[in-house]
Amino acid sequence: MKVFLGGTCNESTWRRRIIPLLEAEFFNPVVDDWTPDRMAEELRQREECDVCLYVITPKMTGVYSIAEVIDDSNKRPEKTVFVRLRDDDDEKFTDGQWKSLGAVAQMVERNGGRAFDSLKSAATHLSHCCRPECSKEQQ
Structure with missing residues (x-):
């Protein structure tokens, strides 16, 4: 299994924290030099990876990752x-932002995707339910 690690950049540490929890290969799209070739590779990986994981934290400054997760869902x-994730280091979503992201999570689930409020619960789900040998019924 290979996991696409999409979502908040901006020096958020969520990728570094979840990688040890994953029992899978992964593609990290974060690079120092964002070129057209890197953008093309990211799109290819989103298509080819077995799981597209999007983690949104208060360090988010753009909204493209929200569009990506809805598109993929x-x-x-x-x-x-x-x-x-409600908190990211010393930054925290406001109550209004958190509620709005809850609506995004509900939309993802209505579309057939999965949504979580912690890295650990997402990693547990990935290790138990997203293996190629798992059927949809087990999820």
């Missing part, structure tokens, strides 16, 4: 996983 719901 519509096109590839069986492999879309969304995580919203």
Whole structure:
């Protein structure tokens, strides 16, 4: 299994924290030099990875990752996983932002994807339910 690690950048540490919890290969799209070739590789990996994991934290400054997770939950719901983290170091979502992200999580789930509020619960789900040999019924 290979996991696409999409979502918040901006020096968020969520990728470093979840990688040891994954029992899988992964693709990290974060690079120092964002070139057209890197953008093309990210799109290819989103298509080819077994799971597209999107983690949104308060360090988020753009909204493209929200569009990506909704797009994937519509096109590839069986492999879309969304995580919203209330805190990221000393930054925290406001109550209004948290509620809005809860609505995004509900939309992802209505589309057939999965949503979580912690890295540990998402990693547990990935290790138990997203193996190629697992059927949809086990999820």
